[in-house]
Amino acid sequence: MCQDGRRKFLAKPTVFVLNGYDYLLVFLLLCSVVPIAAFTLSALLRPRRTGAERRTTYESGMEPQGEAWVQFNIRYYMFALVFVVFDVETVFLYPWAVAFSQLGVLAFIEALIFIAILVIALVYAWRKGALEWS
Amino acid sequence: METGLDLQRTFVQALEGFGLMPGVAQTLWMPLPMVIILVGATLWALVATWLERKVSAAAQQRIGPEYAGPLGVLIPVADVVKLLIKETIRPAKADPWLFSLGPVVVVLPVLLAYLIVPFGQHLVVTDLAVGVFLWVSISSVAPIGLLMAGYGSNNKYSLLGGLRAAAQSISYEVPLALAVLAIAMMSNSLSTVDIVNQQAGYGILGWNVWRQPVGFLIFWIAALAECERLPFDLPEAEEELVAGYQTEYSGVGFMLFYAGSYLNLVLSCLLVAVLYLGGWEAPIPVEVFVTGLGLSVTDPLVEVITAAIGITMTLLKAYLLLFTAILLRWTVPRVRIDQLLDLGWKFLLPVALVNLLVTAALKLSFPQVFGG
Numbered sequence: 001m002c003q004d005g006r007r008k009f010l011a012k013p014t015v016f017v018l019n020g021y022d023y024l025l026v027f028l029l030l031c032s033v034v035p036i037a038a039f040t041l042s043a044l045l046r047p048r049r050t051g052a053e054r055r056t057t058y059e060s061g062m063e064p065q066g067e068a069w070v071q072f073n074i075r076y077y078m079f080a081l082v083f084v085v086f087d088v089e090t091v092f093l094y095p096w097a098v099a100f101s102q103l104g105v106l107a108f109i110e111a112l113i114f115i116a117i118l119v120i121a122l123v124y125a126w127r128k129g130a131l132e133w134s
Numbered sequence: 135m136e137t138g139l140d141l142q143r144t145f146v147q148a149l150e151g152f153g154l155m156p157g158v159a160q161t162l163w164m165p166l167p168m169v170i171i172l173v174g175a176t177l178w179a180l181v182a183t184w185l186e187r188k189v190s191a192a193a194q195q196r197i198g199p200e201y202a203g204p205l206g207v208l209i210p211v212a213d214v215v216k217l218l219i220k221e222t223i224r225p226a227k228a229d230p231w232l233f234s235l236g237p238v239v240v241v242l243p244v245l246l247a248y249l250i251v252p253f254g255q256h257l258v259v260t261d262l263a264v265g266v267f268l269w270v271s272i273s274s275v276a277p278i279g280l281l282m283a284g285y286g287s288n289n290k291y292s293l294l295g296g297l298r299a300a301a302q303s304i305s306y307e308v309p310l311a312l313a314v315l316a317i318a319m320m321s322n323s324l325s326t327v328d329i330v331n332q333q334a335g336y337g338i339l340g341w342n343v344w345r346q347p348v349g350f351l352i353f354w355i356a357a358l359a360e361c362e363r364l365p366f367d368l369p370e371a372e373e374e375l376v377a378g379y380q381t382e383y384s385g386v387g388f389m390l391f392y393a394g395s396y397l398n399l400v401l402s403c404l405l406v407a408v409l410y411l412g413g414w415e416a417p418i419p420v421e422v423f424v425t426g427l428g429l430s431v432t433d434p435l436v437e438v439i440t441a442a443i444g445i446t447m448t449l450l451k452a453y454l455l456l457f458t459a460i461l462l463r464w465t466v467p468r469v470r471i472d473q474l475l476d477l478g479w480k481f482l483l484p485v486a487l488v489n490l491l492v493t494a495a496l497k498l499s500f501p502q503v504f505g506g
Contacts, residue, residue: 023260031245035238042386055226083304090311097319133472
């Protein structure tokens with residue numbers, strides 16, 4: 001395929017086993033410069049004033065009542081749990097989808113069973129009210 | 135035969151011609167496309183903020199910014215300067231580490247994802263084999279940043295906003311990933327370049343949007359929700375939560391959130407263009423004109439012109455989508471949190487699963503049309 005030429009071309013001088021990931025690493029370093037530069041530039045330019053009033057928590061102009069680090073709605077936790085189930089499912093499906101053209105009908109039926117099990121999980125969570133907000 | 139402008143090869147060969155080692159030439163090339171894409175991404179995000187103001191103004195029959203430069207084009211620059219010289223206030227009760235790192239963790243994955251956006255056969259920072267999967271996976275880091283910001287601020291509005299933002303982005307990530315999955319199945323690859331190549335050859339008729347209309351809609355809705363755009367801007371909800379997790383941020387912290395959201399919007403539009411609208415392919419294949427004029431596709435001048443058309447096409451498609459996103463903002467009312475989660479879990483998720491299975495079935499039945 002036309003891609004192989006380029007990948008081989010890139011592969012020569014790298015020390016990495018996986019092609020192209022050296023770019024990812026360098027790009028990550030380069031990207032982290034952006035927020036650092038923004039913070040440094042601002043630190044040089046911005047005014048500095050102090051005062052206890054200034055640093056109080058904003059609560060629409062009222063005196064802040066208590067802390068915000070309190071117990072919060074359990075609903076968020078339920079959604080996070082259901083999310084983990086389905087996110088892992090999609091991760092498992094990625095290799096299947098990419099290799100699907102070589103796998104044929106049997107792989108389709110296998111994925112059908114796999115997804116059916118997860119649909120049962122979704123129906124269960126739905127019936128149990130894990131997906132209800134109110 | 136490889137076609138298309140390959141700047142890397144030209145650059146490396148030119149340097150090797152000067153007697154440099156191939157490894158050195160490669161290393162010298164490495165940062166160039168990265169810096170270009172970072173500058174480009176920043177510019178596109180700035181243009182997006184200007185467009186947002188101008189289109190919003192037009193939607194409300196106002197004029198919008200007009201004094202800073204012609205048509206107010208310098209207003210984004212003024213914004214950046216204003217935010218940079220603003221005082222940064224960290225609330226006394228906030229957690230210093232979480233509060234400062236929050237915006238950084240939000241903006242970094244967005245910037246990093248520009249690595250895989252292709253503008254031509256070789257006009258991509260690196261054509262990773264995992265391509266879109268890299269984007270799907272690193273974009274799930276952003277909710278952690280939102281939680282850090284929301285929880286670290288020690289402010290009730292921020293806490294609610296942060297939790298809502300995290301719940302929202304995880305809810306829409308699953309349908310988004312499933313929509314991408316159907317595309318990956320049709321292309322037999324996760325590489326963004328392969329995905330565009332698979333749509334090439336038939337002009338506008340070959341684009342994935344015709345074969346994946348449902349996937350396109352799922353992806354677009356989920357992408358808007360991931361970007362926290364109206365009608366899904368609950369985490370920020372100015373009227374109820376002041377600005378959600380951004381409430382306590384001023385100056386740079388706020389700027390990073392703001393930049394992050396627009397960078398993410400531009401990125402999503404670019405990816406919709408790449409995955410569904412044929413990426414750099416023109417509605418009528420450029421090759422038709424080239425051969426019609428009796429030129430060769432490998433002619434250097436033709437290659438440069440084709441590459442320029444490719445970049446213009448990608449950006450044009452992305453900005454068209456951005457325009458729709460801005461118009462949607464002023465057309466659709468905001469949803470409630472329960473409606474938002476219902477839409478994600480009870481509608482988009484089942485539909486995305488069915489779409490995936492239908493794509494698989496169609497691929498088995500009509501392998502020619504659905505990518506072999």
